[in-house]
Structure formats: C-alpha cells, structure tokens
Amino acid sequence: MTQVDSKLILITLLVELGVAAAVSSSLARSDSFKLLLLLKSRTMRQTAELVAWICVPLVLGVWVRVTVPNFLAADISFETTILLGILVGPVSAMVGGAALAIPAVLHHEYWALPVNLAVAAIAGGFGRFATAEEVWSFSPMIDLSLYHWVTRNLRRPHLDRQILLLLLIAGMQFGTSLLGQFYPQHFFELHSRDWWVELAICATAPIVVGIPLKIWNAIRIEQKLEEQGRLLLEARLDALQRQINPHFLFNTLNSITSLVRSEPELAREMIVKLANILRVLLKDREAFVPFREELAFTDDYLDIEVVRFGAKLRVVKEIAEETLDIVVPGMLLQPLLENSIKHGLEPRISGGTVTLRSRIEDEQLVIEVEDDGVGMAPERNDPSVVSGLIRPGTGIGVRNVRERMQVLYGELAAVKIVSRPGRGTKVTLTMPVLNEETNLWADGQAGQAISHLFASAVKAMQGAGSKG
Numbered sequence: 266m267t268q269v270d271s272k273l274i275l276i277t278l279l280v281e282l283g284v285a286a287a288v289s290s291s292l293a294r295s296d297s298f299k300l301l302l303l304l305k306s307r308t309m310r311q312t313a314e315l316v317a318w319i320c321v322p323l324v325l326g327v328w329v330r331v332t333v334p335n336f337l338a339a340d341i342s343f344e345t346t347i348l349l350g351i352l353v354g355p356v357s358a359m360v361g362g363a364a365l366a367i368p369a370v371l372h373h374e375y376w377a378l379p380v381n382l383a384v385a386a387i388a389g390g391f392g393r394f395a396t397a398e399e400v401w402s403f404s405p406m407i408d409l410s411l412y413h414w415v416t417r418n419l420r421r422p423h424l425d426r427q428i429l430l431l432l433l434i435a436g437m438q439f440g441t442s443l444l445g446q447f448y449p450q451h452f453f454e455l456h457s458r459d460w461w462v463e464l465a466i467c468a469t470a471p472i473v474v475g476i477p478l479k480i481w482n483a484i485r486i487e488q489k490l491e492e493q494g495r496l497l498l499e500a501r502l503d504a505l506q507r508q509i510n511p512h513f514l515f516n517t518l519n520s521i522t523s524l525v526r527s528e529p530e531l532a533r534e535m536i537v538k539l540a541n542i543l544r545v546l547l548k549d550r551e552a553f554v555p556f557r558e559e560l561a562f563t564d565d566y567l568d569i570e571v572v573r574f575g576a577k578l579r580v581v582k583e584i585a586e587e588t589l590d591i592v593v594p595g596m597l598l599q600p601l602l603e604n605s606i607k608h609g610l611e612p613r614i615s616g617g618t619v620t621l622r623s624r625i626e627d628e629q630l631v632i633e634v635e636d637d638g639v640g641m642a643p644e645r646n647d648p649s650v651v652s653g654l655i656r657p658g659t660g661i662g663v664r665n666v667r668e669r670m671q672v673l674y675g676e677l678a679a680v681k682i683v684s685r686p687g688r689g690t691k692v693t694l695t696m697p698v699l700n701e702e703t704n705l706w707a708d709g710q711a712g713q714a715i716s717h718l719f720a721s722a723v724k725a726m727q728g729a730g731s732k733g
C-alpha cells in the first residue's frame with residue numbers, strides 16, 4: 266500500500282472512533298448480546314456466539330475497506346482482535362482474528378492472518394493475567410490514565426495493569442505500522458513518516474479499544490444495580506414477613522388465653538389449629554404461593570376465630586375456580602381477615618359476616634375482603650380510589666400488606682379501601698395474573714420472580730412517563 270496522506274490519516278483516525286462507538290452501541294442494544302457478554306462463565310457455544318456477534322459487522326468493515334477506495338476507517342480489525350483477546354481469551358480471539366483477516370487475505374494481504382493470530386495470543390495472554398475489573402475499568406483517556414499512574418506510583422510503586430495494557434496496545438500498533446510500511450502490498454495498517462502522525466496512530470488504538478469497554482461496562486454496572494435492587498427487595502420482603510408473624514402470634518395467643526379457664530376444650534382445639542399455622546410459618550416460605558395454598562393457610566386462622574366468636578362470626582367464600590392456581594404473595598389474606606374481624610366485627614355486639622371473594626377481571630386478579638361491621642369514622646375513611654393507599658388507622662397488618670404489594674408489584678397492583686360508617690369495610694386487591702406455569706417460582710426461584718416484577722414495574726412507570 267502506498268504512503269497515505271497525513272491529513273487523510275488524521276481524518277481516518279477520527280472516523281475510526283465513530284465506527285467503534287457506533288458498532289459498540291448497536292451491539293449493546295441487543296438483549297442476546299448483553300446476555301452473552303455479561304455471563305460470568307460461558308460454554309464453548311456461547312463464546313462462539315459472542316465472537317460472532319462482535320466479528321460479523323467488523324468483517325464487513327474489512328471487506329468495505331479493501332473494496333471501497335479511501336474508506337480506511339471501516340477496518341478496525343486490529344483493535345477488535347485485542348478486544349476479543351482480553352474478553353474471551355487467546356484461543357477464541359484467534360478464531361475471531363482469523364475471521365477478520367479473511368477479506369484482507371483474499372485481497373492478497375497475506376500478513377493479515379499471522380498478525381491477527383499473534384495479536385490475539387498476546388492480548389489473550391494479558392486477559393488471563395489481568396482481573397475482570399482491571400479490564401472493564403480500562404480508560405481510553407490516555408492523559409488521565411498516565412496522570413493517575415504517576416500519582417499512584419509516587420505514593421506506592423506497583424505494577425499497574427491498565428497502563429501495561431495501554432503500552433501493550435500502543436506498542437503492537439507501532440509494530441504493525443512498521444510492518445505495513447515495509448510490506449505495503451501484503452499488509453494494511455496506517456503508517457506515516459511524520460513522527461507526530463505516527464504518535465497519533467499509536468495513541469488512537471487504545472482509545473478505539475477503550476470505547477467498547479466503556480459502553481459495555483455501563484451495561485455491566487446497570488446489571489449490578491438491578492441485582493442490588495433485587496436483593497434490597499428481597500431483604501425488605503423478608504423484614505415485612507417477619508413483622509407479620511409476631512403480630513399474628515400475639516393476637517392469637519391472647520385469644521387462647523381468654524378461653525383457657527372458661528372453655529379449656531375449645532382452647533385445646535385452638536392450640537392445635539395454632540400449631541398447624543406455626544408449622545407452616547416455620548417452614549421456608551416462598552415470596553409467592555398458589556392462591557389455593559394461601560386459602561388453606563387462612564382456614565386454620567378462621568377456624569380459630571370462629572371458635573372464639575361462635576355464632577357471632579360468619580365466613581362466606583366466593584372463590585372463582587380459575588383463580589386457585591394464580592400465585593399471590595404469601596401471608597396476604599390473614600392480615601386482611603384479622604383487620605376485618607378485630608376492627609370491624611369485634612366492636613359490634615351482634616358480630617357479623619366476613620366475605621372473601623376472588624375473580625379475574627380485565628386480565629387482573631381481584632381479591633376482596635369485605636365485612637359488614639362498624640366501618641370507619643369519616644375522618645379515617647377516604648372514599649377516593651388511590652392506587653396503593655392504606656391509611657395509618659387501618660392496622661399494622663393491613664399496612665404491611667400494602668407495603669408488600671408495593672414492593673412486589675409497584676405500579677402494577679392497587680390496594681383500595683372503601684368503608685361506610687356502620688355498614689362495613691371492603692378491601693380490594695388488584696394484581697397481575699401470574700401462574701405457576703410461568704416457572705418463575707419453580708425450584709425456589711422467587712428471586713427471579715421479584716426481579717421480573719421489578720423490571721415490569723419499571724417499564725410500566727417509564728411508559729406512563731412517556732405518555733405524560
């Protein structure tokens with residue numbers, strides 16, 4: 266290849282930066298690519314797929330360079346081979362480097378293949394030597410890296426692998442530039458007899474390598490933040506679950522205490538029911554359970570309350586058959602039933618009825634807990650329908666249900682209370698229809714379910730914001 270004009274070289278270097286950014290950003294939009302890129306360990310097939318994702322558009326770039334005159338910036342095969350080496354290792358990088366060399370070899374640039382293989386081996390060796398954090402944090406800002414390197418080594422001299430990578434890339438770039446100068450017909454690489462232009466060529470190569478790393482590292486950081494958010498949700502759910510159990514146990518023991526002397530046989534029966542409940546509570550419960558399982562759990566609680574209140578308490582269930590296999594948050598119904606009995610029916614001399622309903626409405630699961638008790642005073646009752654709103658006066662258990670619904674579903678669910686003084690209160694829960702068949706909760710994978718719902722809630726809020 267003939268000597269390239271210095272002005273054309275500088276323009277080509279600038280365009281190379283744009284090509285690297287454009288290709289990296291385009292790949293980053295693919296969920297499949299992101300999944301392969303961020304895997305902590307890959308199978309041979311997954312590694313091959315990742316190499317193909319990166320190499321296919323850049324092989325076309327090499328083909329454009331050898332067929333279109335003066336469109337040199339499309340070929341960033343040297344930097345791509347280095348990138349493959351530090352990300353997937355020497356062997357896979359050599360395969361990718363060989364693929365990138367095919368258009369050049371067909372154009373009689375026979376040095377392209379051995380050079381790419383050598384670059385892949387060197388970069389892959391460095392990738393095995395450096396840690397993942399050192400690779401991902403590699404900065405294309407050369408001046409800033411050098412400044413940090415100098416200041417760090419003044420305090421405590423040590424080997425900085427990021428500076429080593431920077432010098433390694435620049436050194437290999439200088440070597441390939443010399444090779445392109447000695448064998449212009451059989452190898453392509455930008456080179457110049459002007460020292461300052463050659464310096465610009467060697468300085469640009471680390472930046473072209475660093476740009477994809479920076480773009481893809483942003484995706485990696487985002488994934489880490491989502492993982493931390495999921496762990497935070499799980500921690501909050503665990504805290505809320507632990508808050509419910511002592512509250513429920515305290516109230517149930519009070520009920521048993523009141524019957525021990527007057528009706529010991531009923532007290533014994535209530536203790537058996539309580540033992541059944543505690544047996545369930547002491548097991549490792551998932552964040553979500555089938556609705557039929559949640560109903561079975563509440564039966565023992567209701568049996569205890571029926572024993573306590575006698576004929577004063579009536580329980581009616583209107584459960585739609587198609588709702589039984591829908592998964593719901595565990596310990597969802599008991600706090601609502603407890604609230605209805607304690608605050609709605611207990612103050613009423615004649616007692617009353619608690620009605621539990623479930624149905625599917627507009628592709629949402631609707632659960633209602635209604636009582637015909639004393640209701641709430643006007644100053645405590647807000648007739649407006651507000652998503653996720655429960656007033657402070659409705660009890661710890663019900664506020665807990667609201668918090669858990671908010672943590673698990675976000676904007677995808679709603680909690681509504683409608684109460685009329687002297688005529689009763691109705692709590693309505695609306696949530697997405699999620700079945701066991703989705704396998705999100707199979708094999709104890711509740712964390713995946715939480716993450717899935719968390720992502721859905723974020724998308725829903727983003728959609729609402731864009732419409733606004």
